[in-house]
Amino acid sequence: MKLIRKGAEADLYLASFEELYFPWNQEKILIKKRISKGYRNPDLDHELRVRRTLHEARLLHEAKTAVNTPILYEVNKNECIIVMEYIEGMRAKEWLTEDTALQIGRSIAQLHQKGIVHGDITTSNIIIKEGHIYFIDFGLGEFSTEVEPQAVDLHLLKQTLKSTHHETWQSLWKNILEGYKERENAEEVISRIEDIEKRGRYVKR
Ligand SMILES: Nc1ncnc2c1ncn2[C@@H]1O[C@H](COP(=O)(O)OP(=O)(O)O)[C@@H](O)[C@H]1O
Ligand SMILES: [Mg+2]
The missing domain is CATH 1.10.510.10 (Transferase(Phosphotransferase) domain 1)
Known part of the structure; x- marks a missing residue:
């Protein structure tokens, strides 16, 4: 797993499908993990990250019926992680x-x-x-x-x-x-x- 970008809200990691799950194909995956903001109250911070993670995952999934979006592989609510297909382009x-x-x-x-x-x-x-x-x-x-x-x-x-x-x-x-x-x-x-x-x-x- 390799950190490829540190965003304002999230860290982005690139990994292979196999690394995270099981041997399947050569698919690359992207892990988007919302990180905590030290200046926010910890409970509120976690609640916000959970909410935004679920919101993003839901829209990403729904949008698929209209346009191309990365395949959604996993949503980890507590860890505030979305695992999706890595679009190589x-x-x-x-x-x-x-x-x-x-x-x-x-x-x-x-x-x-x-x-x-x-x-x-x-x-x-x-x-x-x-x-x-x-x-x-x-x-x-x-x-x-x-x-x-x-x-x-x-x-x-x-x-x-x-x-x-x-x-x-x-x-x-x-x-x-x-x-x-x-x-x-x-x-x-x-x-x-x-x-x-x-x-x-x-x-x-
Ligand atoms: N599924 C993906 N496949 C390929 N690259 C991605 C993917 N998701 C994010 N990236 C890369 O990481 C960058 C930041 O991801 P993004 O989801 O836009 O987070 P942020 O909220 O920090 O803008 C994108 O501009 C893109 O270059
Ligand atoms: Mg962006």
């Missing part, structure tokens, strides 16, 4: 083509259509493996069919694109919207993004 942050952007738009549409809001669609939370789009990190997600949170979801992605792909973000964003338009009610959500941007400018002044 590139993050959208490192590798994003116009065609991938179109596919990302389509996938987000599928997710929203199923009433799932990701809550943190950044180019670090999208992995591309063999041309397929995978979503990870559902910890901030929610179940909602409302226009507002869905528009906020897309707005965040737009903001991230601007910062990670400052040369090409406009054409990528155009393709994401193009893909997103394949769902019902797409226009309503897209025009709400514009409202959110206007509100943002108003607040800044």
